[in-house]
Amino acid sequence: MSHIPHLINGERVAGNGRSAPVYNPSTGDSTSAIGLADRATMQLAIDAAKAAFPAWRNTPPAKRAQIMFRFKQLLEQNENEIAALISAEHGKTIEDAVGELKRGIENVEFACAAPEILKGEYSRNVGPNIDAWTDLQPIGVVAGITPFNFPAMVPLWMYPLAIVCGNCFILKPSERDPSSTLFIAELLNQAGLPKGVLNVVNGDKDAVDALIEAPEVKALSFVGSTPIAEYIYSEGTKRGKRVQALGGAKNHAVLMPDADLDNAVSALMGAAYGSCGERCMAISVAVCVGDQIADALVDKIVPQIQALKIGAGTSCGLDMGPLVTAAARDKVKGYIDAGVEQGAKLVVDGRGLVVPGNENGFFVGGTLFDKVTPDMTIYTDEIFGPVLCIVRVGSLEEAMQLINDHEYGNGTCIFTRDGEAARLFCDEIEVGMVGVNVPLPVPVAYHSFGGWKRSLFGDLHAYGPDGVRFYTRKKAITQRWPARKSHEAAQFAFPSNG
Numbered sequence: 001m002s003h004i005p006h007l008i009n010g011e012r013v014a015g016n017g018r019s020a021p022v023y024n025p026s027t028g029d030s031t032s033a034i035g036l037a038d039r040a041t042m043q044l045a046i047d048a049a050k051a052a053f054p055a056w057r058n059t060p061p062a063k064r065a066q067i068m069f070r071f072k073q074l075l076e077q078n079e080n081e082i083a084a085l086i087s088a089e090h091g092k093t094i095e096d097a098v099g100e101l102k103r104g105i106e107n108v109e110f111a112c113a114a115p116e117i118l119k120g121e122y123s124r125n126v127g128p129n130i131d132a133w134t135d136l137q138p139i140g141v142v143a144g145i146t147p148f149n150f151p152a153m154v155p156l157w158m159y160p161l162a163i164v165c166g167n168c169f170i171l172k173p174s175e176r177d178p179s180s181t182l183f184i185a186e187l188l189n190q191a192g193l194p195k196g197v198l199n200v201v202n203g204d205k206d207a208v209d210a211l212i213e214a215p216e217v218k219a220l221s222f223v224g225s226t227p228i229a230e231y232i233y234s235e236g237t238k239r240g241k242r243v244q245a246l247g248g249a250k251n252h253a254v255l256m257p258d259a260d261l262d263n264a265v266s267a268l269m270g271a272a273y274g275s276c277g278e279r280c281m282a283i284s285v286a287v288c289v290g291d292q293i294a295d296a297l298v299d300k301i302v303p304q305i306q307a308l309k310i311g312a313g314t315s316c317g318l319d320m321g322p323l324v325t326a327a328a329r330d331k332v333k334g335y336i337d338a339g340v341e342q343g344a345k346l347v348v349d350g351r352g353l354v355v356p357g358n359e360n361g362f363f364v365g366g367t368l369f370d371k372v373t374p375d376m377t378i379y380t381d382e383i384f385g386p387v388l389c390i391v392r393v394g395s396l397e398e399a400m401q402l403i404n405d406h407e408y409g410n411g412t413c414i415f416t417r418d419g420e421a422a423r424l425f426c427d428e429i430e431v432g433m434v435g436v437n438v439p440l441p442v443p444v445a446y447h448s449f450g451g452w453k454r455s456l457f458g459d460l461h462a463y464g465p466d467g468v469r470f471y472t473r474k475k476a477i478t479q480r481w482p483a484r485k486s487h488e489a490a491q492f493a494f495p496s497n498g
Contacts, residue, residue, distance in 0.1 A: 002032040004178050006041065006202055007185050009048035010195030013041070015202065020175050025091030025322040026312035028360035034175050037203040042170075042210040045199035049141045049168035050216050052196030057138045057166040059194075061114040064164045068112045070191035071160070075105050078187060082180050086151055087313040089177035091322040091362065092275045094314065097152075104156030106445035107463050114164035117468050127495070130480040136472040138166030139242065142219040143211045145232065148174035148324050149278045149384075150223075151181045157449070157463045158221050159198055160188075165471040170217070171200045172207050176324055212236050219470065221462065222246065223280070225382075226408070226454050233457035244458035244470055246450060248382040249410030252285040253439060254399045254425065257293050259415035263437070265300045267415070271439035272388040273308060273366045276320050278328075280455075281411045281433070281440045284383060285372075286390050287399045294392045298347060298370055301388075305348045305366040311355050322355075322362040323385060329362040332385030336367055339378040339389075345370040350386060374402060382408070396421055404430045410451030413439050432456065 004022065005012040015035010022032045035041075075082070083097035092100070110117075122133040144158040151173060159169040173181040185200045201207060211217050212235045219242040222232045226247030236243040253271070255264055271283035288294035313321030323329045333351050340346050350365025364385055372379050372389040379389055393399045403412055413435030414425045422436045432451035435441030443449050443464065450461030460466040482488070 004032055004034040004182065004202065006035065006037060006045070007182060007189075007198075007200040008041075008045045009199065010189055013044070016041070020204070022089055022176065022178065023325060024088055025324055025362045026314065026358050028326065028362065031088070032179070034178055034202050036175065037201045037207045037210075039206065039210045042201055042203070042207055042214070045170050045201045046141060046214050046216050048196035048199055049170055052194055053138075053140055053168045056163075056168055056194060056197050059166070061118050061164065061166075064166070065112050065114040067188075067192045068108055068114070068160060068164055071188045071193075072105060072108045072112065074187040074191055075101065075108065075184065078183075082152060082183060084314065085180035085183060086177065087321070089179055090148065090151060091313040091324055092278075093318045093321050094316050095318075096275050097313075100150055100153045103442070104153035107156045108160045110445040110464065111160035111164045118165065118472070126478070127480070129482060130478060132476065132478045135475045135477065136165070136468070137475050139471065139473050140167060140218045141170065141216050142167045142221070142471060143170040143172065143217050144221040145172045145208055145211070145224070146174060146181070147224045148176040149275065149280070151177045152184060154223050155181055155184070157223075157467070161463060161467045162221075162471040163193070163197060165468060167471055168197050169199070170211065171198070172203055172211060173200065175202055175204060178202055208232065209235075212239065212241075215239075218242065220245070221470070223462070229457050230454075242470065244450075244460050244462060245456070246280070246462060247455050247457065248408055249280045249282075249451065249455055250285065250380070250382055250406055250408045251281060251283050251411040251413075252287050252399075252403045252406075253283045253412070254287045254396070254403075254414040254416075255289065255293050255297060256396065256414065256416035256418060256421055257290050258417045259293065260417065260437075261293070261296055261300060264415040265297065265304065267437075267439040268301065268388065269304050273305070273320055273386045276323050276364070277386040278324060278384055279440075281442055282384075283413070283439055284387065284389060285379065286388060287402060288390060288392050289396055289399055290394065291392060294370070294390060297390065298368075302348060302368065305368055308366045310353065310363065310365060312358050312361065320366070320386060322358075323364060324362070326362050328384070329364055332364050332383060332387065335378055335381065335383045335385070335387065339369050339372070339376060339387075342376045342378070344372045344376055344378060344389070374405075380406075396425070400425065400429055407454045408451065409453035410455035411435070411441055413437070413441060432461070
């Protein structure tokens with residue numbers, strides 16, 4: 001069995017002490033082991049990053065960007081290998097893995113604009129012979145803690161931008177599917193990144209706590225569940241760190257009576273069942289305004305759910321693969337059990353799915369509930385699996401109130417042909433990312449990603465312009481060169497231009 005190492009100071013470092021198995025979700029087999037870093041190992045990475053920072057922060061942004069350009073090229077050249085690594089450990093289909101990587105590459109492309117995005121502001125003659133400007137300066141050693149569901153894309157949300165801003169980075173990826181993350185990090189080193197600027201340390205809560213507690217680590221980025229996001233935000237900020245912690249979601253799609261139902265059904269199929277529902281932007285609730293649209297939705301979507309092509313993620317031409325672990329599979333099945341017990345109508349049941357040749361894989365088929373109510377756990381909780389719930393309401397206002405009352409506010413969308421309804425929805429909905437006839441409104445790389453309420457802890461969203469703000473701090477400089485041989489009297493009043 002292979003052992004997955006850490007990447008510290010540009011070198012592979014073997015794990016020591018505790019380890020955890022890594023599985024192929026399609027077969028249920030343990031394929032490798034990953035070392036779980038102790039605090040001494042994490043400190044090696046912190047020391048390497050700290051040592052690399054002085055030279056890296058003084059490296060011209062254009063030179064940093066050149067490394068990112070080479071990195072982008074290497075990612076594209078190794079697309080097939082990366083996708084295969086993702087699929088083998090996460091379980092998502094090859095096509096989905098390729099799509100994930102491409103969205104990650106978009107963030108590398110944004111980072112390539114370092115000379116432009118790091119330009120400061122300048123004002124001449126703000127006072128007599130006085131000029132003022134603002135610099136965007138790096139903050140030092142920063143860290144990212146990333147989830148299993150996007151082992152390529154989410155790390156690429158973080159470290160390319162942090163690095164081109166002049167910081168040194170420590171990445172703690174998910175221990176469930178680390179191989180693609182490590183491979184991608186080594187490509188960045190191949191692109192010419194100096195040793196120590198990026199370090200990858202595998203681990204669990206002990207590694208996370210080491211990053212939170214280390215005084216050398218000045219900022220933390222996190223994507224994952226809400227309880228852990230809240231923990232990291234609370235523990236990090238009380239130690240004076242800058243923290244952005246993205247948490248859970250319960251994303252609703254509102255279907256108006258005038259919706260283009262055929263296109264809405266196609267959109268819901270991909271948004272609810274793509275990647276087996278293991279996306280923080282997955283649509284898990286369809287809110288139908290009126291029984292007529294709800295009944296029509298059920299009639300059209302049931303045959304498509306039943307026709308889903310499900311199998312080993314490493315195969316091509318599939319719609320859905322397995323869940324990431326046996327525990328994840330059992331948790332989703334438990335939610336389906338609870339939905340039945342609490343009175344929801346189970347229209348399509350995915351619990352009995354068996355994939356021939358992969359009987360031990362972690363599979364759950366596409367599942368559909370109708371007549372779900374807001375007090376049911378399948379409505380309140382983030383299931384993170386291929387389960388779509390239909391809630392019936394009488395008006396758009398009722399639908400919006402339902403969404404606004406939920407503790408999460410990550411993503412939502414509305415399907416309608418009515419511009420007035422869409423405008424009202426966009427203006428009044430209390431959610432961070434909104435789509436109009438777009439089921440997964442994930443912002444492009446030159447905007448920023450983040451939810452509201454208990455879906456985000458911190459003031460700044462991920463990547464894009466907010467990412468630049470998060471990974472830099474402003475320094476305002478005011479400079480004066482008095483004329484030679486001039487002498488001015490002391491000024492005791494507060495200076496102004498008045």
